[in-house]
Amino acid sequence: MKSALVITTYNWPEALELVLKSVKNQKVLPTEVIVADDGSKEETKHLIEGFQNDFPVPLKHIWHEDDGFRRSAILNLAISKTDVDYIIHVDGDCILHKNFVKDHLASIEKDTYLYGSRALIIEPFLKNLFKNKIVEFSFFSKGIKRRNKNIYLPFLGRMLYKRKNELSRKLRGCNLSYWKADFVKVNGYNEDITGWGREDSELIIRMLNNEILGKRLRFEAIVYHIWHKENSYEKLNINDKIQEDTLKNKSMCCENGIDKYLDKS
Numbered sequence: 001m002k003s004a005l006v007i008t009t010y011n012w013p014e015a016l017e018l019v020l021k022s023v024k025n026q027k028v029l030p031t032e033v034i035v036a037d038d039g040s041k042e043e044t045k046h047l048i049e050g051f052q053n054d055f056p057v058p059l060k061h062i063w064h065e066d067d068g069f070r071r072s073a074i075l076n077l078a079i080s081k082t083d084v085d086y087i088i089h090v091d092g093d094c095i096l097h098k099n100f101v102k103d104h105l106a107s108i109e110k111d112t113y114l115y116g117s118r119a120l121i122i123e124p125f126l127k128n129l130f131k132n133k134i135v136e137f138s139f140f141s142k143g144i145k146r147r148n149k150n151i152y153l154p155f156l157g158r159m160l161y162k163r164k165n166e167l168s169r170k171l172r173g174c175n176l177s178y179w180k181a182d183f184v185k186v187n188g189y190n191e192d193i194t195g196w197g198r199e200d201s202e203l204i205i206r207m208l209n210n211e212i213l214g215k216r217l218r219f220e221a222i223v224y225h226i227w228h229k230e231n232s233y234e235k236l237n238i239n240d241k242i243q244e245d246t247l248k249n250k251s252m253c254c255e256n257g258i259d260k261y262l263d264k265s
Contacts, residue, residue, distance in 0.1 A: 001085045001108075002032075003030040003085065003088060003105060004030055004032050004033070004079075004082045004086070004088070005033045005034070005089070006034045006075065006088070006090075007019055007023075007035050007090055007091070008036045008037075008038065008075065008090075008091050008092055009035055009037050009040060009091075009092030010037070011039075011040045012093060012228075013040070013044045013047045015093045015228075016035070016047060016048075017133070018129070018130075018134070019094060019095055019096065020033075020047075020048075020055075020059075021135045022096040022097075022135040024056060025136070026098060026099075026100065027098055027099050028102035029056055029101060030084075031058075032060065032082065032084065033059045033060070034061075034078045034079075034081070035060065035078075036078035036089075037074065038064070038066070038070055039066025045061065060082075062074070062078040068194060069194060070191070070194055071199055072194070072199045073191045076189050076191065076261055079180065079183060079188065079258065080258055080261035084180060085179065086105070086108065087177060087178055087179075088101060088104045088105075089173070090174055090223055091173070091225075093174075093226045093228060094174045094175070094223040094224065094225050095135050097152065097221070097222040097223065098136065099152070099154075103154060103217060103220040103221035104116075106154075107158070107217055107220075110179075111211060111213060112163055112212065112213055112215050113207055113213075113214050113215070114176070114177045114216075114221070115171045115172065115214060115217065116172075116175035116216070116217035116218075116220070116221035116223065117175065117217070117222060117223075118149060118174060118175055118223045119144050119145070119146050119224050119225070120146050120149075121145075121224050121225060121227055122144070122145050123227040124143070125143025126226070126227060129143065137224055149222065150222060153219040154220035157216075157218035161215060162215065163213040163214065164213060164214055164215070165213050166208070166214070167201060167204055167205060167208060168214060171201060171204060171214070172200070174223060175217075176200065183258070184258060185212075185253075186203065186212075186254070186257075187206075187253045187257030188254075188258030188259075189203055189258070190203065190254040190257060191256040192254070192256050193242055196231035196232060196235070196236065197233065198236070198240060198243045199239070201243060205243065205251075206246060206252055206253065209250050209252045
């Protein structure tokens with residue numbers, strides 16, 4: 001089975017560098033890594049080219065023009081460019097625990113998406129983080145908030161958490177995986193959703209409407225989210241309405257999705 005780790009990014013090469021370093025430290029590697037770039041400047045391109053020289057698996061850079069927050073579109077475009085069976089995706093501000101990929105791949109089930117937790121790296125620690133390029137953390141590491149999300153006991157999580165047919169408030173798009181076939185079945189991300197908010201949960205609602213159930217990865221598949229200023233919420237009301245319509249209509253597929261890229265792939 002082939003897998004791809006998809007990393008979204010936008011104009012924060014310092015954070016992306018740490019994420020890619022943490023990928024190189026993985027105990028189990030994906031088949032390939034794809035950086036889904038929402039319109040970053042040249043510095044990000046040069047950073048990725050530097051990593052491509054000695055990266056342990058193929059590292060692709062998929063980019064589109066900067067036209068505001070279009071995370072849905074760049075994820076659809078990036079995922080259309082891979083022929084793998086399984087997609088794992090994180091955001092470019094999330095450093096991976098060394099067993100992150102291993103944990104996702106070990107938990108795969110048919111008709112199931114997986115979602116994990118994130119510990120938080122606090123703002124006062126950022127100077128030290130970037131200066132020393134820190135990508136490994138223990139339970140006792142400095143600079144970590146929500147330390148309970150940094151407990152690594154995978155056997156416990158697998159005993160406690162089973163598949164559920166409900167949208168969890170714990171779901172985060174920065175730690176999510178699914179079968180590519182299931183993603184294509186619902187037509188991927190809804191590109192009517194622009195600006196921050198609801199793109200991941202709206203996707204998952206359509207998966208649930210297709211009887212693709214969710215399973216939480218707790219005490220495993222940990223990511224460490226690097227503090228940053230909050231994104232603009234200016235389009236959140238519009239995105240809320242799109243998600244409400246998806247719920248109300250029990251939509252199984254979106255119209256403005258990945259299919260437009262698959263036709264050209």
